[in-house]
Amino acid sequence: MFSEQENCIHSHLFHKYPYAAFIIEDNVIVNCNQAAMSLFGFYEKKQLIGLHLYDLCPLVQKDGQLSKNKLEKQLSQSHERNEERFIWTHKKSNGEKFNAEIILISEIFADREIKIATVRDIKDKTILINDLDTQNINFEQLFNSFPSAVAIINNNLEILNINKCFKELFQYSHEEIIKNNIKELLSLDLFDTKLWDIKERIYNQDTICDVKTVCRRKSGNFVDISFSMYPIIHDNVHIGNYAVCTDITELRKREEKIRFLSHRDTLTRLYNKDYFINHVRDQITNLENIHSSNVKMGVLLLDINDFNSINDNLGYNIGDIFLKIIAERLKEHIGNKGIVSKFGGDEFIILVYNIENRRQLVRLGRDILKIFDKPFTINRYDFFVTCSIGISMYPHHGDNSHDLIKSADIAVQKAKKYNGNKVVIYNYKLNQDVTEKFLIDSYLRYAIENNELYLNYQPILDAQSERITGLEALVRWHSSEIGYVPPNKFIPISEGNGMVLPIGEWVIKNACMQLKKWNDMGYKEIFLSINVSIKQLEQKNFADFVIRTTSKLRLNPTNIVLEITESVYMENLERIYRNLKKLNKFGIQISIDDFGTGYSSLGQLSKLEISKLKIDKSFIKELHINSNNAKIVTAIIVMAKSLNLSIVAEGVEESEHTVFLKKAGCDMLQGFLYSRPVSAEKIKQLLKKGTLSQSAEKE
Ligand code: C2E
Ligand code: CA
Ligand code: CA
Numbered sequence: 001m002f003s004e005q006e007n008c009i010h011s012h013l014f015h016k017y018p019y020a021a022f023i024i025e026d027n028v029i030v031n032c033n034q035a036a037m038s039l040f041g042f043y044e045k046k047q048l049i050g051l052h053l054y055d056l057c058p059l060v061q062k063d064g065q066l067s068k069n070k071l072e073k074q075l076s077q078s079h080e081r082n083e084e085r086f087i088w089t090h091k092k093s094n095g096e097k098f099n100a101e102i103i104l105i106s107e108i109f110a111d112r113e114i115k116i117a118t119v120r121d122i123k124d125k126t127i128l129i130n131d132l133d134t135q136n137i138n139f140e141q142l143f144n145s146f147p148s149a150v151a152i153i154n155n156n157l158e159i160l161n162i163n164k165c166f167k168e169l170f171q172y173s174h175e176e177i178i179k180n181n182i183k184e185l186l187s188l189d190l191f192d193t194k195l196w197d198i199k200e201r202i203y204n205q206d207t208i209c210d211v212k213t214v215c216r217r218k219s220g221n222f223v224d225i226s227f228s229m230y231p232i233i234h235d236n237v238h239i240g241n242y243a244v245c246t247d248i249t250e251l252r253k254r255e256e257k258i259r260f261l262s263h264r265d266t267l268t269r270l271y272n273k274d275y276f277i278n279h280v281r282d283q284i285t286n287l288e289n290i291h292s293s294n295v296k297m298g299v300l301l302l303d304i305n306d307f308n309s310i311n312d313n314l315g316y317n318i319g320d321i322f323l324k325i326i327a328e329r330l331k332e333h334i335g336n337k338g339i340v341s342k343f344g345g346d347e348f349i350i351l352v353y354n355i356e357n358r359r360q361l362v363r364l365g366r367d368i369l370k371i372f373d374k375p376f377t378i379n380r381y382d383f384f385v386t387c388s389i390g391i392s393m394y395p396h397h398g399d400n401s402h403d404l405i406k407s408a409d410i411a412v413q414k415a416k417k418y419n420g421n422k423v424v425i426y427n428y429k430l431n432q433d434v435t436e437k438f439l440i441d442s443y444l445r446y447a448i449e450n451n452e453l454y455l456n457y458q459p460i461l462d463a464q465s466e467r468i469t470g471l472e473a474l475v476r477w478h479s480s481e482i483g484y485v486p487p488n489k490f491i492p493i494s495e496g497n498g499m500v501l502p503i504g505e506w507v508i509k510n511a512c513m514q515l516k517k518w519n520d521m522g523y524k525e526i527f528l529s530i531n532v533s534i535k536q537l538e539q540k541n542f543a544d545f546v547i548r549t550t551s552k553l554r555l556n557p558t559n560i561v562l563e564i565t566e567s568v569y570m571e572n573l574e575r576i577y578r579n580l581k582k583l584n585k586f587g588i589q590i591s592i593d594d595f596g597t598g599y600s601s602l603g604q605l606s607k608l609e610i611s612k613l614k615i616d617k618s619f620i621k622e623l624h625i626n627s628n629n630a631k632i633v634t635a636i637i638v639m640a641k642s643l644n645l646s647i648v649a650e651g652v653e654e655s656e657h658t659v660f661l662k663k664a665g666c667d668m669l670q671g672f673l674y675s676r677p678v679s680a681e682k683i684k685q686l687l688k689k690g691t692l693s694q695s696a697e698k699e
Pocket of ligand 3: 593594614616617650
C-alpha cells in the first residue's frame, strides 16, 4: 500500500489535476477535484459527493431507460477492460448541457472496485467522437452500406471511423487508418493547396461539395475522387465531419472519351476540322510567345480527285473504306512531324511543324502523293485514286489559321485543274490578279460617298403558282475609276478590309426603303431577301440596327429575310447567335444561302434559328444531266422539310429544272429562266404586269 507521504502526493495531484476527475464507487461519486467542481458549476465538494452519475446526465432524465442502459453498459465495459473512453452529454448545476469525453478507469482498491472518471468538455473541438454514432444501433449498418467511401473525421482531420467502401477504395484496414490525418494518409492535394481554406471551412462548419481531386491508395496508386465534407453537429456542438470520397475514375474515363470524340472525325478517327483550326491557332500563339520569327509551319490541304465517282460507282461503304485507308496512310506518314485532320467529305488537312523552307514543304507534298501510288485493296480488288495537294506556309501565306487554310485552299483549287497527282504551293499570283485586288480595295473605300453603289432585285417565285412572292436585293458597284465590278469580286475584298460593314448598312437601309415603296404601291405581301455577311452578324449591335431600320419604316418584319452563308470561319459564334436570336424574336426571317457548297451542317443549322434554306445554284445547274446533283437536291429538300424549313432553289435556268424541283417539293424558285436581277423600276413593271401573287394583284 502507499505510504502516508505518497497518499499525500496522490491527493495533491488529484486535486490539482487540470481536468475534472471523479472517484466513483457503486455508481455514486465519492470524491472529486477542483476542476470537476468548476466544470459542473458547483462551489463545494459536498454538493457533488453522494450524487449518482445519472444525476449529472440530462439524457437519462429525458429519455429514461435507453440512456440509462447505455450508461450502465459503458460502466460495466470499463470494468471488463479497465479503461473505457466515450462521449457523454452532461449537465451543469445551472442546467446547461455540454458534451464531454469521459475516460473511465476501473481499479480494485483494498478489495473494493472504484472508478476514476476524467471528464473533458469537447467544445475545444479536438476530442474524439468515437462512440457518438453508435448511439444509433442502425448507424453502423447504414454507414457500411453507403455506396461511397465515408470517413468520420474530427476537426483536426484525424480519421475516427471508416466504412466498408472506404476500406475497399483505399485498401486500408480499419486499424491502419484510424487516428491518421486524412490529408496525409490520402495525399489529398486539395488539402495541400487549400489547407487554410479547408480549416477555415471546418471552423465555419461549412459543407464542401464535390471537389474533384486526387487521392493516394495504400498501394501508392492514385485515384480520381470527388470529395465532400459535411459537419456533424450534436446538441449544437460541431463534433466532427463526414468526409465522403466518391470514385470518379469511370466518370473521368467517360468525360475523356467524350472530349476525345468531340475532337475527332467519326469515320476516320482523325482530328476534326474544329480541332485543327484551334490547334493551328494555338501553335501560332506559341510561336509568337517565344518570338521565334524564323520557325515556319506548313499547311497541306489534300483533295481526293473524283471522289464522288467512287461513291457513285462503288457505293458509300466502299468510299468510307477508302477514306479510312487514306487516313491510316497519312497518319503513319506524318507521325509526330505534325497532325493530320479530316477537313471535309473528301478533304484532309495536315499541319507540319518546324519547316525550313518552301522546297522542303513541296518535297513533303510529293512524298505524300506517293502514298497514293500503292493500290487500295478493297474486297480483293485493287483500286487507284489520285489526289491534289495545295500548300501554304506560315508566316508567309498567312499569320492566322483562317488565312493559312484559305491560301492552301486557293492552291489546291489550282492543283485540281491539272486533274492528277499534283502539288501546288500558294503564291500571290494564284489569287488572280493582285493588282486588281489592290485597285478594288483602294477605290471601294469611296464607293458610298461617291454614290457608286446601287441595288438590283431578282424575283423569287412560288414554285406551284410561279408568281412572284419575294425579291432578293443584290448590290452593284460601278466605279468611276475602274468601271463595273461584280459583287463576287468586291464583297470578299470588303469583308477583308472592313468595308462590308458600311456597305452592308447602306444595302439594308436602301433595300428597306425600296420595300416600303412597294408596300405603299399595294404590294404588301412580298418579302425582301437581303444578303448579310458573317462579318456584319459578328457586330454587337447588328440586330438592333436592322430592327431600328425596319421599325422606322413600319415594315412587317416577317417580310424581311436575311440571307447568310455559313462559314467555317465564324469567329464570334456567341454574338452571331445572339444577333440571330434577337432578329428572330422580332419576327425577321433567317435564310441559309448557298446551302450544300461549304460548311453548312445539320448540326449547326439546328442551333441557328432559321426559317429558309437556299440550295446553291451549282447543284441546280446540272440537275437534269447529273444524277448525283439530282440526288443531293432531293436529299436537301427532304432534310429541310423535316426541319420545317422552306426551300428556295436558285440558278433555275431551264424549264427542266422547274419540273424536277416542283416534283421534289421545292417551295420557291429563282433564276434567269424567270428574270435576271433588275432595277427597282423594272421590278415595278414586272409586278404590274401580273407576274405576281394573287393577293398582291388584288391590292
Ligand atoms: P448570291 O447571294 O448567291 O446571289 C445570287 C447570285 O446568283 C447573283 O449574282 C445572281 O445574279 C446569280 N444568279 C441568279 N440567278 C441565276 C441563274 O439562273 N444562273 C446563274 N448562273 N446565276 C444566277 P450576283 O448578283 O453577281 O451576286 C453574287 C454574290 O455576291 C451573291 O451571291 C452574294 O453572295 C454577293 N452579294 C450580292 N449582293 C450582296 C449584298 O448586298 N451583300 C452581301 N454581303 N453580299 C452580296
Ligand atoms: Ca443570296
Ligand atoms: Ca446563293
